[in-house]
Amino acid sequence: MKLSSVMSHKSDRLKKTSKYPQSLMIWGCMSGKGTGEMAVVKSSINAQVYIDILDIKVKVRHLRYAQ
DSSP states (O other), X not given: OOHHHHHHHHHTTOOOOOSSOOOOEEEOOXXXXXXXXXXXXXXXXXXXXXXXXXXXXXXXXXXXXXX
16 A cells, blocks of 8 residues: 555544634732632733733722732
């Protein structure tokens, strides 16, 4: 049996996949006072996206600064 016929036979069983599948990130926070809101991020994260998540999901009234 030739190699080409073996390879064509096995290719019927292969599952096609994406080289770079879509990714998903779940962001969350927690502290001694409990948990914060969860954010689902479908895009890549850069500084501005992270700042936007913090602005939307972290409540300033829950923050307590050490003195």
